[in-house]
Amino acid sequence: MELFSDLAGELGNILATLAAAVPFILGYVLLILLLLVVWKAVKRGLTPRRDFGSLKTVTFGDESAVNSNFAASVISVVLIFVLWGAFTGSKLLPGFMHAPGAYTGESSFTYTAMAEDGSTDDATVSVIIHAVGEDVDAPEMPLGDGFAKDDTMVVAAYRSELMRWDDNDEITRDDGAMITAVNGTPIEAGSPVAVDFGEVSLTGRGTLNVTPATGWQMEPIWLPPPEDVWSRLMEISTEGFRNSTLGEHLGYSLFRVIVGFVIGAMVGIPLGYAMGLSDWFRGWFDPIVEFMRPVPPLALIPLVIIWAGIGEEGKIILLFLAALWIMAIGARSGVSGVRISKVHAAYSLGASKWQIMRHVIIPNSLPEIFTAARVAMGVCWGTVVAAELVAAEKGAGMMIMTASKFQNTDIVIMGIILIGVIGFGIDMLMRQAEKWLVPWKGKG
Amino acid sequence: MSGLHIENISMRFDLPNGSSVQALKDVSLELKQGELMSVLGPSGCGKTTLLNILAGFLAPTEGQTRMNGHVVTGPDAERGMVFQQGALFEWMSVRENVSFGPRMAGQKPSQYMDNVDHLLDVVGLQEFKEKAIYELSGGMQQRVALARCLANDPDVILMDEPLGALDALTREKMQGLVLKLWKETGKTIILITHSVEEALLLGERLIVMAPRPGRIHKEYRLPFADLGVGADLREVKKHPEFGERREEILSMIWDMEEEIMGRQEAS
Ligand SMILES: Nc1ncnc2c1ncn2[C@@H]1O[C@H](COP(=O)(O)OP(=O)(O)O)[C@@H](O)[C@H]1O
Ligand SMILES: [Mg+2]
Numbered sequence: 115m116e117l118f119s120d121l122a123g124e125l126g127n128i129l130a131t132l133a134a135a136v137p138f139i140l141g142y143v144l145l146i147l148l149l150l151v152v153w154k155a156v157k158r159g160l161t162p163r164r165d166f167g168s169l170k171t172v173t174f175g176d177e178s179a180v181n182s183n184f185a186a187s188v189i190s191v192v193l194i195f196v197l198w199g200a201f202t203g204s205k206l207l208p209g210f211m212h213a214p215g216a217y218t219g220e221s222s223f224t225y226t227a228m229a230e231d232g233s234t235d236d237a238t239v240s241v242i243i244h245a246v247g248e249d250v251d252a253p254e255m256p257l258g259d260g261f262a263k264d265d266t267m268v269v270a271a272y273r274s275e276l277m278r279w280d281d282n283d284e285i286t287r288d289d290g291a292m293i294t295a296v297n298g299t300p301i302e303a304g305s306p307v308a309v310d311f312g313e314v315s316l317t318g319r320g321t322l323n324v325t326p327a328t329g330w331q332m333e334p335i336w337l338p339p340p341e342d343v344w345s346r347l348m349e350i351s352t353e354g355f356r357n358s359t360l361g362e363h364l365g366y367s368l369f370r371v372i373v374g375f376v377i378g379a380m381v382g383i384p385l386g387y388a389m390g391l392s393d394w395f396r397g398w399f400d401p402i403v404e405f406m407r408p409v410p411p412l413a414l415i416p417l418v419i420i421w422a423g424i425g426e427e428g429k430i431i432l433l434f435l436a437a438l439w440i441m442a443i444g445a446r447s448g449v450s451g452v453r454i455s456k457v458h459a460a461y462s463l464g465a466s467k468w469q470i471m472r473h474v475i476i477p478n479s480l481p482e483i484f485t486a487a488r489v490a491m492g493v494c495w496g497t498v499v500a501a502e503l504v505a506a507e508k509g510a511g512m513m514i515m516t517a518s519k520f521q522n523t524d525i526v527i528m529g530i531i532l533i534g535v536i537g538f539g540i541d542m543l544m545r546q547a548e549k550w551l552v553p554w555k556g557k558g
Numbered sequence: 559m560s561g562l563h564i565e566n567i568s569m570r571f572d573l574p575n576g577s578s579v580q581a582l583k584d585v586s587l588e589l590k591q592g593e594l595m596s597v598l599g600p601s602g603c604g605k606t607t608l609l610n611i612l613a614g615f616l617a618p619t620e621g622q623t624r625m626n627g628h629v630v631t632g633p634d635a636e637r638g639m640v641f642q643q644g645a646l647f648e649w650m651s652v653r654e655n656v657s658f659g660p661r662m663a664g665q666k667p668s669q670y671m672d673n674v675d676h677l678l679d680v681v682g683l684q685e686f687k688e689k690a691i692y693e694l695s696g697g698m699q700q701r702v703a704l705a706r707c708l709a710n711d712p713d714v715i716l717m718d719e720p721l722g723a724l725d726a727l728t729r730e731k732m733q734g735l736v737l738k739l740w741k742e743t744g745k746t747i748i749l750i751t752h753s754v755e756e757a758l759l760l761g762e763r764l765i766v767m768a769p770r771p772g773r774i775h776k777e778y779r780l781p782f783a784d785l786g787v788g789a790d791l792r793e794v795k796k797h798p799e800f801g802e803r804r805e806e807i808l809s810m811i812w813d814m815e816e817e818i819m820g821r822q823e824a825s
Contacts, residue, residue, distance in 0.1 A: 464635030557692035
């Protein structure tokens with residue numbers, strides 16, 4: 115029951131986050147629709163001919179009726195980079211396209227201190243707000259008059275700083291002094307006062323907390339601008355990362371995937387054929403295959419590490435297992451999915467069992483095997499990255515995991531993009547191979 | 559003893575739930591070499607089962623088939639089969655499909671090429687011989703299936719609704735082609751069809767089967783196949799006897815269908 119209420123609480127949090135995201139999602143959808151209207155208007159301007167293709171969508175759900183709009187794809191991808199740049203203050207974008215950034219520069223505010231006897235005095239606090247990573251010293255400033263002396267403080271953008279205003283005052287908090295107003299506005303603990311550069315709040319202990327405005331941009335440690343990621347890519351591809359070049363990291367990951375997949379296919383395809391052709395083999399391996407298939411390969415990582423360590427062997431065993439069941443099931447259904455009339459036709463044309471195996475069953479199973487191979491390659495690529503996240507000395511996953519430990523967000527993002535590009539590339543290659551090798555797929 | 563002798567064939571399927579279906583009961587037929595017979599009947603009356611037994615894909619529970627004197631015990635190149643669709647090999651070109659039989663028999667290209675080319679001419683697919691199967695229309699695919707069967711030079715050709723999936727015009731052309739091939743090659747042909755007109759056009763003999771259990775209900779000897787060879791099939795259909803037979807058989811099948819429906823409602 116405690117579990118239930120805990121989960122209900124979690125669900126509440128998730129729903130609240132979702133609700134907070136709704137305006138942004140709606141804004142994005144509106145932007146999509148707006149650009150659609152713009153694009154239609156432009157297109158109508160260019161080609162005044164009526165387009166009967168739009169009538170095709172009356173057959174809802176017919177996949178061939180809706181083709182991907184290339185312009186929409188281009189705009190969508192460009193927009194991702196524009197948004198990325200705008201919210202990270204990228205130098206690739208002109209300044210007016212940037213979202214409001216964090217406040218940097220010099221500013222000041224005044225506070226009004228009241229001594230125990232009721233007398234008050236104003237003092238000015240000069241605030242220097244600098245970009246993260248810069249080192250700025252507070253300059254010496256005159257202290258001014260009255261019992262409350264002027265202060266100087268240095269704050270990094272996106273941070274907030276506690277201000278012990280009475281450090282240099284003649285009457286301090288210990289003497290009963292307290293702050294009653296900031297910039298002339300009365301202040302109390304819990305109700306901050308807005309100032310030029312952000313806000314100032316009063317803490318429970320009477321000190322001031324100075325928080326510069328963060329604006330709408332992301333702090334580089336959360337999301338660096340695209341050009342930083344790019345220059346990181348350039349840097350790492352020439353200088354390497356953790357004693358290995360970028361090529362070595364990616365090459366190791368790919369090597370593991372390919373070796374694991376090939377061994378998995380070499381064992382899985384014959385296994386699937388045996389299962390598709392013999393009831394004994396089918397009965398023997400069905401429980402094993404059907405049990406192992408739903409076990410996510412990632413769940414095997416701990417066991418594989420215990421058994422084979424974190425070297426190449428363990429990773430290849432893992433990828434072998436990831437590919438094995440998928441390939442076996444693909445080959446099995448490729449064999450048992452042959453239309454009986456094809457086998458009958460071959461028999462009555464005088465073919466022997468072996469000839470039917472060689473000329474009918476095997477070619478007929480190739481499309482299914484290719485589908486399985488595509489799935490298996492995708493799973494293997496995901497699995498290798500995850501395994502490298504856990505433990506590896508080289509590899510794409512190790513690279514981003516190590517970078518994340520040192521908060522090198524630019525390397526993490528670069529790595530994620532490279533992993534995505536390679537995964538996409540693998541799928542594209544498999545599709546091309548499929549077109550070349552089994553052109554009859556799906557046309558039987 | 560040349561020809562096909564079907565002797566008291568019965569076929570019972572035992573279903574997994576313990577019951578059984580009597581698909582055929584005591585079917586006997588004799589076909590002489592070169593006879594063209596069409597088979598009609600409501601669906602489920604055992605036509606496909608009968609053809610599968612003749613082809614050797616199924617062993618009957620009782621009775622036997624003898625072909626030129628020997629008992630049929632399995633599929634063999636002497637009995638070719640043309641299916642409704644989907645029995646071509648998509649991974650082979652048109653020519654590779656047509657030459658499949660000779661290739662499996664171990665013949666060299668020099669031995670079968672001339673015949674294959676000739677057959678491709680006969681079915682009008684000479685220009686398409688290097689094309690892939692999925693690039694052809696349904697009618698062309700069925701012509702490939704016919705040519706593939708003929709290239710193997712069987713004595714008997716068994717056809718299970720070979721033209722069922724084609725449009726009316728293509729179907730009519732194919733009917734003409736079947737008649738032409740029958741006359742030119744002298745093959746024994748058994749053709750299952752759903753269309754009464756097709757059965758009348760493509761049968762020297764026509765048998766109508768009745769369901770539950772599947773059996774031969776009535777047999778006709780018809781002149782239309784001979785009339786139709788090389789002639790306009792639409793003219794043949796205008797023959798007075800053609801219309802008469804069509805109406806007679808249609809109402810016969812109609813009655814059977816009604817009876818099946820009635821029995822289903824009663825149960
Ligand atoms: N392999 C099988 N197992 C069980 N019943 C079958 C099988 N093949 C056919 N039948 C049954 O036998 C009967 C005749 O089928 P079939 O020969 O396909 O009829 P038709 O071709 O005339 O439509 C049907 O009732 C069908 O359900
Ligand atoms: Mg049938």
